[in-house]
Amino acid sequence: MKTTFSIIKADVGGWPGHASVHPDLKKIANKSLLEARRSNILKDFHITACGDDLELIMTHTNGVDAKEVHSLAWDTFCEATEKARELGLYGAGQDLLCDAFSGNVKGMGPGVAEMEFTERKSEPIVAFMMDKTEPGAFNLPIFKIFADPFNTAGLIIDPSIHDGFVFEVWDILEHKNVMLNSPEEMYDLLALIGAKSRFVIKRVFPKKTSKLPANEPVSVISTEKLYQIAGEYVGKDDPAGIVRAQSGLPALGELLEGFSLGHLVSGWMRGSHNGPLMPVSVEQAKCTRFDGPPRVIALGFQVHEGELTEPVDLFNDPAFDSVRVNAQHITDYMRRHGPFEPHRLPMADMEYTTLPKVMKKLGTRFKKVE
Ligand code: 13P
Ligand code: 13P
Ligand code: MG
Numbered sequence: 001m002k003t004t005f006s007i008i009k010a011d012v013g014g015w016p017g018h019a020s021v022h023p024d025l026k027k028i029a030n031k032s033l034l035e036a037r038r039s040n041i042l043k044d045f046h047i048t049a050c051g052d053d054l055e056l057i058m059t060h061t062n063g064v065d066a067k068e069v070h071s072l073a074w075d076t077f078c079e080a081t082e083k084a085r086e087l088g089l090y091g092a093g094q095d096l097l098c099d100a101f102s103g104n105v106k107g108m109g110p111g112v113a114e115m116e117f118t119e120r121k122s123e124p125i126v127a128f129m130m131d132k133t134e135p136g137a138f139n140l141p142i143f144k145i146f147a148d149p150f151n152t153a154g155l156i157i158d159p160s161i162h163d164g165f166v167f168e169v170w171d172i173l174e175h176k177n178v179m180l181n182s183p184e185e186m187y188d189l190l191a192l193i194g195a196k197s198r199f200v201i202k203r204v205f206p207k208k209t210s211k212l213p214a215n216e217p218v219s220v221i222s223t224e225k226l227y228q229i230a231g232e233y234v235g236k237d238d239p240a241g242i243v244r245a246q247s248g249l250p251a252l253g254e255l256l257e258g259f260s261l262g263h264l265v266s267g268w269m270r271g272s273h274n275g276p277l278m279p280v281s282v283e284q285a286k287c288t289r290f291d292g293p294p295r296v297i298a299l300g301f302q303v304h305e306g307e308l309t310e311p312v313d314l315f316n317d318p319a320f321d322s323v324r325v326n327a328q329h330i331t332d333y334m335r336r337h338g339p340f341e342p343h344r345l346p347m348a349d350m351e352y353t354t355l356p357k358v359m360k361k362l363g364t365r366f367k368k369v370e
């Protein structure tokens, strides 16, 4: 029997503004998923929040895109939205774009990362969740974890991962994907994923030479782009990702090392600014300064016969203090640029813009330059 690990997440109302998730919404989610576990739709679950995003972490045996799991998540978000409306929370129902559920939450607003795999004897797995950024924010850490020997020592010294991995990259503008082998095609891979607003790593697979099944992902990232779904700005596409670790895969510490840069990602205030991604504890996953800076949390589980251990809050550790301090220095530096690029995103990537109105107002005052 294979296990499916799913993260389905949505912003159904912020408390206050876009800062965090109200505890009443988490209570509703907890009750709903508890019932689903009782009726055997789920094997197990854990509810958490990163910034204003409510995160449903679930294990089950229904496979990916399972209607019963997606409708469970959808109904849970709808119920939480009602509560958010009742409490007058900010942007209640922000990420629920359609009124009628059609069997799968993909394209309806919530973010989805899920994968089905054959459990190993011991299955360490990490759920990474981000707020105030976009799916491309995962490109750099996932590349580092599975392809960069300066991050992952095992790529050099562990025979079981020395052959590298296969990356599935999506072009989210053209809705196409391509499989690329690392290290053989590493430069092609980087040529794409460096353009992180367009090309995103969707999944990582073992090579055929691995002892792990080559058709079962070892990592998956949510790639929903809300503004493309709705054709206009309706909220950010704050992503989640799942990464399995150890024996035939990068070690747990090699996963976490991928987040040690505080790398620049886009999102932050009004989804329109570049800023550092700060790894924080669940407790500290509240977006404050300039609605940020963008944050990532990591919950580590052991999965056994579909059941989850209690999570370990992996960035809740002084070993990440220096990354956080550095992210704060970068925050100070970026903020001083105010409305100037590259702190503010280039026109094409902005989620809000007044430029057409400004241009219209200035109208005939623009004179031809001879
Ligand atoms: P173990 O030998 O305890 O599995 O540890 C190996 C490892 O991956 C440490 O990074
Ligand atoms: P969220 O996408 O997290 O709701 O944030 C939106 C925003 O505009 C923050 O300034
Ligand atoms: Mg919000």
Ligand code: MG
Pocket: 011, 051, 052, 053, 131, 132, 236, 238
């Ligand atoms: Mg959010």
